Amino acid sequence: MSQLTDDIQKNQDVFVNQTQKGNxxxxxxxxxGEFLSVDSTEFEETEVMPFWSDEQDAVIHCVEEWAEFKPxxxxxDEFVEDWLVSLNDENVLVGINWNAExxxxxxxxxxxxxxxx
Numbered sequence: 878m879s880q881l882t883d884d885i886q887k888n889q890d891v892f893v894n895q896t897q898k899g900n901x902x903x904x905x906x907x908x909x910g911e912f913l914s915v916d917s918t919e920f921e922e923t924e925v926m927p928f929w930s931d932e933q934d935a936v937i938h939c940v941e942e943w944a945e946f947k948p949x950x951x952x953x954d955e956f957v958e959d960w961l962v963s964l965n966d967e968n969v970l971v972g973i974n975w976n977a978e979x980x981x982x983x984x985x986x987x988x989x990x991x992x993x994x
Contacts, residue, residue, distance in 0.1 A: 879934050881976040888974040889982050893992050895930035902928050902956040903935040905946035913946050917970055917983055925983050926964060927972030928956070937977055957993055961986040 880895075881888045896902050904926065905913040917923040929935040935948035951960075964971060965986035973989070975981030 879937075879977070880931070881934055881974055883976065883978075883980065885976075885980055885982050888976060889992075892928075892930040892974040896953050896956070897993070899930070900953045901950045902930070902953055902960075903932050903948045903950050904928050905935060905938065905943060906949040907945045907947075912949075913943060914969060915972075919983050920970070923968070923970060925970040925972045927975050927981070929974055934974065934976075938975070938979075953993075957990055961990050 880891050907913075912926060914924045914926040917925045927938075929948070932948045932950065939946050939948070961971070969986070970983045971986050971989045973982045973984060
């Protein structure tokens with residue numbers, strides 16, 4: 878059962894705690910190896926790449942226009958040291974533990990790194 882709620886700050890805390898505990902981060906990837914990124918709902922002309930701390934919270938989004946995607950995991954250190962650096966260089970925001978209604982935080986990658994310090 879999902880630990881995610883309507884409280885996006887709590888969902889962020891769940892993300893940090895679960896990823897540190899399980900040492901995994903989840904994103905959605907299609908068969909061509911392309912990871913899902915979407916337009917920001919907060920900032921014009923900005924992309925967001927969503928990540929989850931639990932496979933079950935990621936898989937519920939693999940429907941309708943995202944049906945071609947499936948949850949893919951990678952180690953936390955790779956997320957922090959590689960993914961967040963690349964996303965920062967590309968000016969792509971990070972979506973953290975979006976709930977079933979796609980409510981969630983959109984953050985600068987460097988701010989996400991600070992959550993782990």
